[in-house]
Amino acid sequence: MHTSSTLVLVLAVFGASLVEMVEALTLVVAAGVSRGWRSALEGAAAAVLVLAVLVLALGVPLIRYVPIDALRVIVGALLLVLGLGWLRKAILRSSGHKALHDEDKIYDETVAELRADSSGTPARPAKGRDPVGFAVAFKGVFLEGTEVVLIVVSLGAAQHRLGLAALAAAAALVLVTTVGVIVSRQLSEVPENTIKLVVGIMLSSFGVFWVGEGAGVHWPGSDLALPVLVGFFLVVYFAYTALLRTLLPAAPDAVAEEAAAT
């Protein structure tokens, strides 16, 4: 296995995990501030535990029992769907056709919802365990984390580097948790939209590469084709963004309406 593909694997998993964990942190902090920190932290920890079990339960059988070529086609297709989707969003956001992801807005909305919760439990931080806070933190971490699990399992299994992929995801989790504990608020300064673009490019590159490899296409230069694909999708991103900005500009009202609605 070339260093280039290992590097792209680590960067892709780390970047994807970073973005998803930053989004999860917003919900955990919102739950902690509104409903009490004990429940929010317990909910987040429980979700991380379930996700770790999922990585083992899905990843190990995939590596052991699925033939490598079939695995690469399935994984490649999954990564391609995900990567092209992220790349599409990045192009639409950069060209002004879609509102940027805003952690501060999501945080404010979640806190407002939790404080207005009518389930009968206290609307201010609770001292003991609060089921609403636990559920919100658990769901936030679990839903964002499931995407990370799929990326870790698919990239790790296709390259038989599940441990390395899991380690990259764990590093992102530790980083976000540490910074989150230090600042005790959502991380709106993290350039999520840029990281999503970079990860989208990497996932699309891996997707095309594994689909071709698994189906029997011989990539010139073998794994060295991966950085070339990364460069190709980067050029595609800039070209499409420029095309949309100059030839097909967005209606300002439509983007503002979408931002208000989401």
Added chain:
Amino acid sequence: MTDAAVRAVRWFGRFLWDFVIGDTPELALATGVIVAVAFLLDGSEWVGATLLPLLAAGFLLASTLRGRRRAPSRSTSP
């Protein structure tokens, strides 16, 4: 199977549907086409290595154009 297991399977099915299809079914379709073309190009080198990324880029453009917010046309705006 217990109710909890059925609920978990249903939830995972819904999650996978949103994850793979979501609001961009055309990308899922595009991926299917790319996989089919890759199998047709089994054993190729430069042709496959050129055609697969170009196909992905083509489908991405179509999907992006589908998702853009249209600016008001000059002929219809006051």
